[in-house]
Amino acid sequence: MEERKLAVLRAIVDDYVQTHEPVGSKALVDRHSLGVSSATIRNDMSALEEEGYISAPHTSAGRIPTDKGYRLFVDKLHSIKPMSAPERKAIHTFLDQAVDLDDVMNRTVRLLSQLTKQVALVQYPSLGRSSVRHIELVNSGNSKLLLILIADTGRIEQRTVDLLHSVSADFLHDLRTRLNVALDGQLFTEVPERLIGLGDNFQPDQRPAVNNIIATILDAVVTHSEERVVVGGTSNLARVGEDFTATVGPVLEALEEHVVLLRLFGEAAAPDALTVRIGHENSVEELQRASVVTVGYGSGDQALATIGILGPTRMDYAGSIGAVRAVARYVGQILQDK
Amino acid sequence: MEERKLAVLRAIVDDYVQTHEPVGSKALVDRHSLGVSSATIRNDMSALEEEGYISAPHTSAGRIPTDKGYRLFVDKLHSIKPMSAPERKAIHTFLDQAVDLDDVMNRTVRLLSQLTKQVALVQYPSLGRSSVRHIELVNSGNSKLLLILIADTGRIEQRTVDLLHSVSADFLHDLRTRLNVALDGQLFTEVPERLIGLGDNFQPDQRPAVNNIIATILDAVVTHSEERVVVGGTSNLARVGEDFTATVGPVLEALEEHVVLLRLFGEAAAPDALTVRIGHENSVEELQRASVVTVGYGSGDQALATIGILGPTRMDYAGSIGAVRAVARYVGQILQDK
DNA sequence: GACTGGCACTCGAGCGGGATGAGTGCCAGA
DNA sequence: TCTGGCACTCATCCCGCTCGAGTGCCAGTC
Numbered sequence: 001m002e003e004r005k006l007a008v009l010r011a012i013v014d015d016y017v018q019t020h021e022p023v024g025s026k027a028l029v030d031r032h033s034l035g036v037s038s039a040t041i042r043n044d045m046s047a048l049e050e051e052g053y054i055s056a057p058h059t060s061a062g063r064i065p066t067d068k069g070y071r072l073f074v075d076k077l078h079s080i081k082p083m084s085a086p087e088r089k090a091i092h093t094f095l096d097q098a099v100d101l102d103d104v105m106n107r108t109v110r111l112l113s114q115l116t117k118q119v120a121l122v123q124y125p126s127l128g129r130s131s132v133r134h135i136e137l138v139n140s141g142n143s144k145l146l147l148i149l150i151a152d153t154g155r156i157e158q159r160t161v162d163l164l165h166s167v168s169a170d171f172l173h174d175l176r177t178r179l180n181v182a183l184d185g186q187l188f189t190e191v192p193e194r195l196i197g198l199g200d201n202f203q204p205d206q207r208p209a210v211n212n213i214i215a216t217i218l219d220a221v222v223t224h225s226e227e228r229v230v231v232g233g234t235s236n237l238a239r240v241g242e243d244f245t246a247t248v249g250p251v252l253e254a255l256e257e258h259v260v261l262l263r264l265f266g267e268a269a270a271p272d273a274l275t276v277r278i279g280h281e282n283s284v285e286e287l288q289r290a291s292v293v294t295v296g297y298g299s300g301d302q303a304l305a306t307i308g309i310l311g312p313t314r315m316d317y318a319g320s321i322g323a324v325r326a327v328a329r330y331v332g333q334i335l336q337d338k
Numbered sequence: 339m340e341e342r343k344l345a346v347l348r349a350i351v352d353d354y355v356q357t358h359e360p361v362g363s364k365a366l367v368d369r370h371s372l373g374v375s376s377a378t379i380r381n382d383m384s385a386l387e388e389e390g391y392i393s394a395p396h397t398s399a400g401r402i403p404t405d406k407g408y409r410l411f412v413d414k415l416h417s418i419k420p421m422s423a424p425e426r427k428a429i430h431t432f433l434d435q436a437v438d439l440d441d442v443m444n445r446t447v448r449l450l451s452q453l454t455k456q457v458a459l460v461q462y463p464s465l466g467r468s469s470v471r472h473i474e475l476v477n478s479g480n481s482k483l484l485l486i487l488i489a490d491t492g493r494i495e496q497r498t499v500d501l502l503h504s505v506s507a508d509f510l511h512d513l514r515t516r517l518n519v520a521l522d523g524q525l526f527t528e529v530p531e532r533l534i535g536l537g538d539n540f541q542p543d544q545r546p547a548v549n550n551i552i553a554t555i556l557d558a559v560v561t562h563s564e565e566r567v568v569v570g571g572t573s574n575l576a577r578v579g580e581d582f583t584a585t586v587g588p589v590l591e592a593l594e595e596h597v598v599l600l601r602l603f604g605e606a607a608a609p610d611a612l613t614v615r616i617g618h619e620n621s622v623e624e625l626q627r628a629s630v631v632t633v634g635y636g637s638g639d640q641a642l643a644t645i646g647i648l649g650p651t652r653m654d655y656a657g658s659i660g661a662v663r664a665v666a667r668y669v670g671q672i673l674q675d676k
Numbered sequence: 677g678a679c680t681g682g683c684a685c686t687c688g689a690g691c692g693g694g695a696t697g698a699g700t701g702c703c704a705g706a
Numbered sequence: 707t708c709t710g711g712c713a714c715t716c717a718t719c720c721c722g723c724t725c726g727a728g729t730g731c732c733a734g735t736c
Contacts, residue, residue: 249576
């Protein structure tokens with residue numbers, strides 16, 4: 001495609017993101033140094049409309065980018081806005097004050113939403129990609145047991161196990177030791193395998209209790225609450241105004257369905273690469289007027305989970321991408337230190 | 339105040355809550371069996387307006403209740419809508435499926451928002467009113483320690499302690515035992531007292547590590563994240579429409595400031611009694627067009643924390659109060675079982 | 677062939693005015 | 707004390723109008 005047509009598209013996106021109003025040929029030549037007259041721009045715009053990159057809401061209005069237009073813009077035309085040094089420092093300082101994993105996640109979501117002025121989405125480190133740091137059994141009276149699984153990311157899963165009859169402290173101690181020997185440092189995905197045959201070390205009358213506990217561990221590791229998401233900055237949705245306002249209800253609903261969000265994260269193709277999904281590219285129906293920017297974060301080379309932001313398709317992609325990238329990098333670092 | 343005037347106010351509130359439109363004298367006599375003509379009602383309405391219980395948005399419109407009107411309605415005129423037996427069963431079943439405290443809180447917030455169609459607010463059991471069930475120290479390598487505090491409500495606090503140099507397993511075992519002997523079963527408020535002099539049992543070269551750990555415990559118990567709140571059902575805010583829509587942004591912002599919410603909860607006078615704050619009765623400026631219904635929940639006789647809902651002043655108070663009460667009771671029960 | 681200035685055309689936004697009707701306040705009478 | 711009747715107010719709706727931003731096209735120029 002010709003150079004100038006691309007420049008025109010870029011200018012349209014820039015202006016529209018800033019003003020939130022359809023942009024006409026005259027305004028374009030006024031605000032940008034395109035070196036040609038508005039009539040020429042009109043021809044280019046006509047062509048761009050023909051090809052589906054922009055569209056006119058009605059005859060006598062300017063043009064706005066289509067999802068396809070934004071896509072081209074994101075792929076080819078924008079330059080990522082890097083964070084300034086003071087900004088980076090502020091991010092790091094703020095996150096570094098967190099006292100535990102919950103705090104890190106909460107601070108991250110606040111940070112992201114404030115930096116981008118969009119809704120922020122933060123996924124807890126995936127158990128599936130973490131290792132077991134420790135497993136603890138606490139007797140909580142009346143034959144109940146509290147089972148606590150600690151991951152190397154600081155994530156904690158807890159379950160109550162009802163053993164039906166009380167057990168001795170020695171037995172608990174023995175079981176705790178064996179469990180930790182078998183599991184410490186292992187990936188969570190390996191846990192089921194490592195637990196095979198563990199019951200054989202115990203007396204037959206202790207087997208039911210052991211099996212009950214193992215079943216609960218497996219349940220915690222495999223079945224339930226494998227993933228967890230925090231959402232923040234929803235008040236930014238109210239700011240968008242106009243047409244988007246009508247859709248803010250459904251969007252809020254979608255955001256409350258964490259299953260939906262996890263699907264959103266799951267769709268991000270490469271685990272580590274930054275992904276931008278624009279409008280209808282989101283399979284979630286309620287979010288087809290929104291764009292989502294996600295990126296994996298992790299300590300070291302592997303992605304532990306995903307964070308991202310969600311906003312109207314007319315968002316500041318350059319700034320958002322920069323912010324999401326930067327925050328992801330620091331979150332990864334912080335988690336490594338904990 | 340005369341019987342009939344009260345009946346008129348009640349009818350106005352009922353109608354307005356249902357239709358969301360100013361209600362006129364004619365509509366009132368049509369929809370309610372008041373036994374008198376519209377002209378008589380008009381006189382009563384005029385008097386009610388004089389006294390500040392209702393007001394007219396403009397000359398040729400009907401009347402809407404003022405905050406003062408709602409207050410009178412809530413205090414004197416409504417009858418609490420009790421949950422039906424199947425509803426109660428459903429609540430119990432749903433909450434009973436929760437696997438841990440986080441799950442209980444998340445389910446509660448979902449339940450409350452769905453039952454009331456309002457924003458739901460759920461506070462985690464207050465550490466200040468819980469006891470220590472167990473305290474655990476886990477060595478996490480490179481001289482760092484993971485400190486885990488478990489409350490009898492299932493609430494878990496974790497902290498990382500950097501000991502600067504590594505410590506022996508024996509020392510850890512010893513310290514863990516002493517900590518649990520000193521703290522198990524104690525109220526969190528008593529923890530600082532119980533830790534006094536604990537360091538004296540250790541060798542001088544171990545004292546810095548012990549003091550470091552004790553300081554972290556105190557920090558966790560006293561200073562930080564004493565309280566925690568979950569918010570859900572914000573999509574219900576989008577449903578209210580009209581004037582409230584303009585204020586949904588500020589409300590969402592207020593909801594994200596958990597400090598604000600805790601203040602809201604704190605204002606509820608009696609810890610166990612149900613409290614309704616209507617419109618300007620909320621000290622939080624952004625919420626002066628909203629009403630908040632809160633009630634304490636707890637296992638047994640003492641309130642552990644507060645749950646509640648938030649919605650427009652024109653909410654279904656009878657239904658909301660019933661739902662909040664019922665859910666609070668079941669949450670208390672569930673927590674007792676865990 | 678590419679670009680430009682000019683011009684006719686379209687159509688949404690904004691404005692003013694009249695009709696409509698819900699709702700009120702007041703008053704005389706039962 | 708209540709009621710029916712009546713004049714009055716005022717927001718809402720609808721209509722037609724103007725205005726102007728923006729377009730598409732065309733003939734002319736470099």
